[in-house]
Amino acid sequence: MSQARRTPISAMSGNEIFCLAQKGLVPGEIVVGNSVVSIGLAGGLGAMGRTFAGGEVRQVTDLISEGRHRAIERMEHEAQRDGASGVTGVVTKLGRLAGFTEFLAQGTGVHPRGDQPMRFFSTSASGVGLYCQVDAGYHPVRFSMGNVAYALGIGRGMMGQFRTLARGEVREYSSMYNEIRHTALSRLRQEAAGYGANAVVDSQIRMLPYGPGTVELLMTGTASFHPQLSSGPVGPDQVVTSELTGVELWNLAKLGYAPKQIVMATSVYSLGVAAGIGALFQSVRRGELPEVTKLIYEARENCLDLVRREADALGAERVMSTRLEIREIGQGLVEIVAIGTAVIPAPPTMQPATSELLPQTLVADTEHDDSIQTLGFATAPMQMVRSGAGAAGQQTLGCLIALLMFFFIGCCSLIPFLMQAAQK
Numbered sequence: 001m002s003q004a005r006r007t008p009i010s011a012m013s014g015n016e017i018f019c020l021a022q023k024g025l026v027p028g029e030i031v032v033g034n035s036v037v038s039i040g041l042a043g044g045l046g047a048m049g050r051t052f053a054g055g056e057v058r059q060v061t062d063l064i065s066e067g068r069h070r071a072i073e074r075m076e077h078e079a080q081r082d083g084a085s086g087v088t089g090v091v092t093k094l095g096r097l098a099g100f101t102e103f104l105a106q107g108t109g110v111h112p113r114g115d116q117p118m119r120f121f122s123t124s125a126s127g128v129g130l131y132c133q134v135d136a137g138y139h140p141v142r143f144s145m146g147n148v149a150y151a152l153g154i155g156r157g158m159m160g161q162f163r164t165l166a167r168g169e170v171r172e173y174s175s176m177y178n179e180i181r182h183t184a185l186s187r188l189r190q191e192a193a194g195y196g197a198n199a200v201v202d203s204q205i206r207m208l209p210y211g212p213g214t215v216e217l218l219m220t221g222t223a224s225f226h227p228q229l230s231s232g233p234v235g236p237d238q239v240v241t242s243e244l245t246g247v248e249l250w251n252l253a254k255l256g257y258a259p260k261q262i263v264m265a266t267s268v269y270s271l272g273v274a275a276g277i278g279a280l281f282q283s284v285r286r287g288e289l290p291e292v293t294k295l296i297y298e299a300r301e302n303c304l305d306l307v308r309r310e311a312d313a314l315g316a317e318r319v320m321s322t323r324l325e326i327r328e329i330g331q332g333l334v335e336i337v338a339i340g341t342a343v344i345p346a347p348p349t350m351q352p353a354t355s356e357l358l359p360q361t362l363v364a365d366t367e368h369d370d371s372i373q374t375l376g377f378a379t380a381p382m383q384m385v386r387s388g389a390g391a392a393g394q395q396t397l398g399c400l401i402a403l404l405m406f407f408f409i410g411c412c413s414l415i416p417f418l419m420q421a422a423q424k
Contacts, residue, residue: 011089011108015360016127020088020110022358023134027127028084028109033074036102037067056183057214060149064216067103068092072143075105076122084109085118089126090143092220094208123222125202125246128361132246133201136253136352138224142195145220146188149210150180169302170268170333177266177337178306180217181205185262188219189239196233197223199240201249203262205339219262228350229258242341244321247361250352252320258346260316264339265306269299296334300324303336316342 010027012020017027072092079087087107094103112118123130123140130140192200203221210216221241229240242249242259252259303324311319322340 011106012127015363016088018360019131019358020127021113023131024113024116025086025110026113028079028111029082031075031078031082031084031087031107031109033071033076033078033105034103035067035070035074036100037063038100055151056180057149057151060210060214060216061147063101064094064103064149064210065145065147067094067101068105068145068147071103071105072122075107076120079107079109079122080120082109083111084120085112086110086121086123086140087143088123088130090122090124092145123202124204124220125222129202129246132250132357132361133222133224135354135357136246136250137226137228137350138199138201138222138249139226141192141197141223141225143220144188144191144195144197144200144223145218146184146186146191147216147218148180148183148187149214149216150176151214169299170270173268173335174266177207177217177268181264181266184217184219185241186236188221189241190236192221192223192239193234193236195223197225197239198230198234199224199226199242199259201242201244201259202246203241203243205243205262205264226350228347243339244341247357248321250357250361252343253346253350253352256346256348256350257317257320257343258350260342260344261314262339263307263310263314263316263319263342264337265303265310266338267299267303267306267336269295269302269334269336296326296336299334299336300326300338303338307338307340311340311342314342315344317344319343 008028009030010017011030012027020027072090075090076087087109090105090107092103092105094101096102107122121140122143123133124143125133125140133140188200188203200221201224203219206218206220208216208218226240230238240259241262243262244252244259249259307319307322319340319342322338325335325337325339327335
């Protein structure tokens with residue numbers, strides 16, 4: 001009796017399937033991997049102490065990194081078990097399950113047409129993005145990531161709270177973001193270099209809350225190899241990174257440019273008490289609020305200037321696809337984030353394989369959310385950091401008051417004995 005045929009279930013759209021077919025690939029099954037982890041008692045106590053002190057919470061960084069990698073490896077093994085030669089559209093999430101942390105990874109397996117051998121790969125790119133990257137010369141190697149879990153700490157948090165009373169940049173908050181981005185980017189490049197890649201394309205940057213007072217900066221992308229960037233493996237410092245989409249990367253190559261590095265900066269500004277009160281009174285009547293307008297303008301210009309300096313240090317000709325994110329993270333507290341890709345002129349040999357992009361790459365598919373859902377966090381990351389630091393400060397203050405009270409009570413209990421000793 002013949003075995004019933006297994007119907008493939010794919011998350012790819014028609015455009016993705018068509019584009020991949022031009023590169024000799026066909027979609028396979030949706031593949032999933034997961035891992036549920038616990039930080040443990042010792043790790044939890046160590047993380048708590050580091051959260052109070054501030055800086056990287058290495059226990060949390062390692063836990064998240066190990067959990068994500070384990071989930072991705074299981075997803076890849078599932079794809080290989082199904083006979084796939086690669087996994088596209090890889091996404092990774094974390095959530096809470098019964099008080100523990102669960103990591104999920106999902107993608108769609110792909111198979112080569114016929115019996116053509118192919119080295120196994122995994123990529124965060126969609127089918128359309130993968131077509132554009134391969135046509136531009138970037139061959140996928142492995143889904144890669146770099147992360148860092150970081151705590152503001154009591155000292156920096158309390159100093160930041162005091163700084164919010166005055167108008168201007170709150171450097172305690174700005175420096176936290178700017179420090180962790182370099183660390184996460186460095187780890188992303190290091191992991192890509194370990195896979196033998198010389199570029200990371202289709203990168204995504206996310207700031208995720210993990211717990212009270214702790215946030216994670218996560219950078220993911222596809223470690224790739226472009227034969228025109230190097231003849232073989234390179235060191236982490238030579239790995240090129242790009243946040244451009246596949247279509248943008250193809251267009252960039254067609255224009256004679258190549259990505260150099262992701263550049264990103266953050267500026268956190270406070271309106272200050274005096275200016276805040278003035279804006280409050282001005283808001284009663286209709287019209288512009290000059291102080292608030294000027295504050296946002298200054299924060300944006302400072303943020304862009306930081307990006308410009310970083311691009312100049314890289315020797316870039318320009319920064320492309322720059323986006324600005326502006327959001328209020330507290331009363332009178334504004335955060336500006338600028339992210340872009342620094343580019344340099346490329347040699348003539350880095351032109352795409354085809355002269356024109358397929359029309360299917362330019363047709364936008366209907367946007368839909370990821371099909372894997374988690375019990376995630378709804379609180380804004382920066383707000384969680386500030387509230388966590390404030391809570392930590394209140395707890396510390398409470399402990400100090402309790403110790404002083406015990407000391408005072410102890411001293412009072414000794415007074416009668418001291419008086420009796422003095423009378424004798």
